[in-house]
Amino acid sequence: MAVMTYRDALNEALREEMERDPDVFLMGEEVAEYNGAYKVSKGLLDQFGPRRVVDSPISELGFTGLCVGASMAGLRPIVEFMTFNFAFLAIDQVINSASKMMYMSEGQFPMPIVFRGPTGAALQLSAQHSSACETYYLHSPGVKVVVPATPADAKGLLKASIRDNDPVAFMEGELLYNFKGEVPEDEDYVIPLGVADLKREGSHVSIITHGKMVHVAMQAASKLEKDGIQADVLDLRTLRPLDVDAILESVRKTNRAVYLEEGWSYLGVGAQIVATIQEEAFDHLDAPVLRVTQADIPMPYAKNLEIMAKPSADRVVEACNKVLYR
């Protein structure tokens, strides 16, 4: 095991997969000469050259569509969005082209392509740079959605995403890039999509979450522990495919659940998780499933308002206490 940052883990995954398959290339804004807006692609231009590490113009719709076309024609593109907030300009090509091509051609065009970049809020970037974008992609059949929280998961899941034969929205976090953790050094460290990870084991309540909120959930679990409450922290890791078995197993054990996510509540990820739990584990529930989300407003700039808008460990503790009727 090596200790490395989430950023470097992604970099390793990109490097290894580009070494492994000459059809894999990376395109996006600032990925080559600038070494990436967040330095995820550092050194890749030197190693692979400008044919495979490509600085695009600021044309999200255009370069996304270009990469979708390249995928259609047989390559395996990786599209880097500086943030998924900018990918709203490109989502037509993700949804209308990439996600539907396989179906509307009756299987003639598998679409291996990864769309990756940070999602959600960082610090004081305000309304247009802070949206958690998972739901937009999850809503459409034909796109897989991957949301790693740790360096090891980032590496193993990115490798799996690049090798997958369907479009994958791979969502990272600006605040995660410097996060350090242990990463296996095995070149074939691939984490299959669709397998959740129990990041912490408890028995009283399930905190189910994904992406950078895993760390908030862990803080909440520590706080609860001081109060004698043991929480399961279930990191879904991929949202489609979704490890429903892991969710149900946790809920059947604790009989109480809270979903924590960075995005908005209305039709957010948690809405689906709650629906699934009530459909498939209704008899195991001792309390309604609650959700902790961002405030239902565009993200404000002022530091104090931003803190109020974001989900927090305290809110998670509060929700857990509520489902525990404490």
Place this chain on the structure above:
Amino acid sequence: MAQTKTGKKKKGTAGADAFEQFGVSPESALELLRDMLLYRRFEEKAEEGYAIGKIGGFCHLHIGQEGVAAGSIKPLRDDDYVISAYREHTLALAKGVKPGPVMAELYGRATGTSGGKGGSMHIFDRDVRFMGGHGIVGGQVPLATGIAWKIKYREEPNVVVCFMGDAAVNQGGFHEALNMAAVWELPAIYVVENNQYGMGTAFRRVSLTEIVEKASPYGIPASRVNGQDVLATYAHFRDLAEEVRNGGGPRFVDAETYRFRGHSMSDPVSGTYRPKEEVDLRTHQDDPIAILRDHLMDGGHLDQAGLEAMDKDARDLAQEAADFADESPLPGPEALYRNVWAEINPNGRLNFDGRGESPWR
């Protein structure tokens, strides 16, 4: 050209000299006429299928624009790529997709090019490199650019020809894609089938500049061709394809044409957006089939009997396609969930509709 009777000579290039002028042999020209007749009769058969309820949804006919289809695709190599928007039935035929499966797709049958799951707007045939069939105006332009990217990436000896309607040039993706194609010198030919109307909006109402000027900001050589003159179009694309194939970078073509029918089968041929007189005049004067027919007859390469025989073949092929479609089964229920995914992951759930028949619960 509803009838095969010889009509008044109009437009196009002058008489028998056209073959020499454009370097197209009369034999090749006869093939182009044969192709265009098939496209016309195929589309008329689709029109009929729509009228009797065999075809549903949106159905955009190419009648009047056959010169662009034959003239721009026939000079290509078999392994070159073609991609289009949704007025693409005859472009698919020109690229080598068989009429039966195209018609069956319009009929929504299991034997269709997409097993009945794409319909009129989504004809695909990977084997002959016909890449769709795309329903969002301009959406295929970045895709074409990506196909060109792949050709260059793998150093293949091919080009991609990307068709779009005139309305597509006002989409942002068009401009983004052309800019990238120019910067990276990609082997793409972008063709605007300029029929002057985006549905019911005349192009001059939504643009102060001409179509042919739209690529100039990106440094892409642009040209204009009379798409109703298939010989001129053929010669133009033969030259362009070689330039692009030899590393010349992208090209942009304003192929002037005219749509003889409404925007789709559910739209009027004329009305508030274009007068009936205009349609009648253009249909009479600018029929690409009549123009080529007259060249061939004037040059003594075709007589009335030959024309009628050729037209009968086209009608027979269109009828065969319709019969094939009509006799084909509907897609079975097993098709419903098939091919949403290329890879069913062994772990996790991919489908959330709660319906028992889904294979990925």
